[in-house]
Amino acid sequence: MLAPLPISDRYRLETAQLDLPPRLLLGPGPANVHPRVLGALGIPPVGHLDPTFLALMDEVKDLLRYAWQTDNELTIAVSGTGSAAMEATLANVVEPEDVVLVGVKGYFGHRLVDMASRYRADVRKITKPWGEVFSLEEIKTALETHRPKVLAIVHAETSTGACQPLEGLGELCHQYDCLLLVDTVTSLGGVPLYIDEWGIDLAYSCSQKGLGCPPGASPFTMSPRAVDKLNNRSNPPANWYLDMSLLTKYWGETRVYHHTAPINMNYGIREALRLVAEEGLAERWQRHRTNAELLWAGLKELNLTCHVDENYRLPTLTTVRIPEGVDGKAVSSKLLNEYNIEIAGGLGELGGKVWRIGLMGYNSRPENVILLLNALEKVLHS
Ligand SMILES: *Cc1c(COP(=O)(O)O)cnc(C)c1O
Numbered sequence: 001m002l003a004p005l006p007i008s009d010r011y012r013l014e015t016a017q018l019d020l021p022p023r024l025l026l027g028p029g030p031a032n033v034h035p036r037v038l039g040a041l042g043i044p045p046v047g048h049l050d051p052t053f054l055a056l057m058d059e060v061k062d063l064l065r066y067a068w069q070t071d072n073e074l075t076i077a078v079s080g081t082g083s084a085a086m087e088a089t090l091a092n093v094v095e096p097e098d099v100v101l102v103g104v105k106g107y108f109g110h111r112l113v114d115m116a117s118r119y120r121a122d123v124r125k126i127t128k129p130w131g132e133v134f135s136l137e138e139i140k141t142a143l144e145t146h147r148p149k150v151l152a153i154v155h156a157e158t159s160t161g162a163c164q165p166l167e168g169l170g171e172l173c174h175q176y177d178c179l180l181l182v183d184t185v186t187s188l189g190g191v192p193l194y195i196d197e198w199g200i201d202l203a204y205s206c207s208q209k210g211l212g213c214p215p216g217a218s219p220f221t222m223s224p225r226a227v228d229k230l231n232n233r234s235n236p237p238a239n240w241y242l243d244m245s246l247l248t249k250y251w252g253e254t255r256v257y258h259h260t261a262p263i264n265m266n267y268g269i270r271e272a273l274r275l276v277a278e279e280g281l282a283e284r285w286q287r288h289r290t291n292a293e294l295l296w297a298g299l300k301e302l303n304l305t306c307h308v309d310e311n312y313r314l315p316t317l318t319t320v321r322i323p324e325g326v327d328g329k330a331v332s333s334k335l336l337n338e339y340n341i342e343i344a345g346g347l348g349e350l351g352g353k354v355w356r357i358g359l360m361g362y363n364s365r366p367e368n369v370i371l372l373l374n375a376l377e378k379v380l381h382s
Contacts, residue, residue, distance in 0.1 A: 105131075190360055
């Protein structure tokens, strides 16, 4: 027998036990996990075809339909992070040469452009400065010009802190025979959102932002209109793992094995969604708004300015302008190293210009706001 190579000298067994600092995660995600979700994650896994697990999958679907306010049959948790569910929306409905119009007003709009191009869509873009949103009129003009099969837009742009109004958009898209695809990663569970009422055909989210769960199981929903487009494709989606015509056999009636579901992540997201249902959506949305307003008032007292107009400001993520002469990176490092509080800096157009503060899901609580404001005041005046 060949002797196995010894373990690297760099790996010392005595330090292998995980010992991480108790961070308060007030950045753009992940957010802290609710204790009840942590408890659920530690329940021993059953098999992915065990009748008890199949029943749990049905519960996840029902709970997701409530959180998203939809009756869509095809509503599941995709195995993977938000980007996997994002890719699932495009992979299933985009055929090569389809015109896909993307509203780009931040980092995640660019990601939609990149992904749609990889599925060989004819991608068209409309853009706005980071921190602004599109008007219905601007989108109507673009639909008229480009006549897309799909309009993709981000509801809650985590890179800018702006919330895109969606009312009336679905109706408009359907007049132009276009599917409406919406990124709800930083809105689900924190910001008013009505998939059916607003005529949204495809949406995706993640578990680690507004839902208070670790990353790894990502909400996905598709309207009957979008399912029709999938069923009428001339070739199957170019992505096997995310092909809904295969996945629905596992999540639907026939229960055919597709891939091994991440069992414990589904325990986690089920508990997170149960917490949403227990609290009630209206109450949860209000809680996020109240705590965000507490944060905005406190920032004002510190003479700090929010980047986004109050009318479009997201309750789940606030971008704060870094004042002239202040080293933004040094402030966030101090918050992390001295106070165990994580916030983030800006991306893209807002790189070096803003801090990003998240109050998402379980973390949207007044005591966290006060803790952050006090620490920020100390750091800014030190
Ligand atoms: C976080 C985020 C994503 C990507 O989700 P991951 O879980 O990081 O893959 C997509 N869109 C928006 C708006 C996000 O904030």
